[in-house]
Amino acid sequence: MQDILDITIKEEVSRCLLCYDAPCSKACPAANRPDKFIRALYFQNKRGAAKLMLDANLLSGICAQSCAEHAYCQGACIRKKIDKPVNIPLIQQYLSQLVEQMEYLPEKNETVGKNVIIFGGNTAGLAAAVYLQQQGIAVTIYHFKTPQIEQNINLASLRRADSKYMQQAYNLVNKFGIEFKQITMNEIDNIANDDIDACIIASKEYSKWLQKNDKNMASFVTGELLTGPDNDAFAVKKGRQTAQAVCKYLLGREEVV
Secondary structure, three states: OHHHHHHHHHHHHHOOOOOOOOHHHHHOOOOOOHHHHHHHHHOOOHHHHHHHHHHHOOOHHHHHHHOOOOOHHHHHOHHHHOOOOOOHHHHHHHHHHHHOOOOOOOOOOOOOOOEEEEEOOOHHHHHHHHHHHHOOOEEEEEEEOOOOOOOOOOOOOOOOOOHHHHHHHHHHHHHOOOEEEEEOOHHHHHOOOOOOOEEEEOOHHHOHHHHHOOOOOEEEEOHHHOOOOOOHHHHHHHHHHHHHHHHHHHHOOOOOO
């Protein structure tokens, strides 16, 4: 079965025109850079392709699954003018399986002594956390207890991607050094904010924090609280944009990773 998949991926990669301007990458809201990892696969560098994919987006496994029905990158693929677009989500899913076998995580800056809390373990919250962690900012994600759903499955967008990719995303983010804490609605009031420099609200169900929050602490919103398309690719973009705003506030700089 794996041999068949390997052949399928090889054939799909060979269909790529290796465009100089890479319209597929330009069209991706999550900045997954499929041109880079497809080029690496084109030259038989599987591990290099997987690393490039993770460097661009640690949550690429989520995008691969949720974009399977409507991928922005495929919509921009020039190959469709000849026959049909390259199946980029399938290639990403293939690399996501390889990631599970690798001990690799993107680089991150040294700790800068800042702490941020994020309310909501959805895709936008995870994306914001990853970006902040890369900038050396310590992050803790708070999410509500939901006994009927496993903790690690509930940490991302259940409405689209299946549990396999959600669990992989949780595992990668956890390995990246981000702490997760389960709380109840009433426990929000007990969160000490003495050593918290900023907070991000990633889901409207946590708006209670904004009502009780110390006026001296900067609060930011992301995900469903921002306007724009409601899908995982744009959720990654929203999370990063909010994290960039937090970095600009805390560190006086705005970087793009």
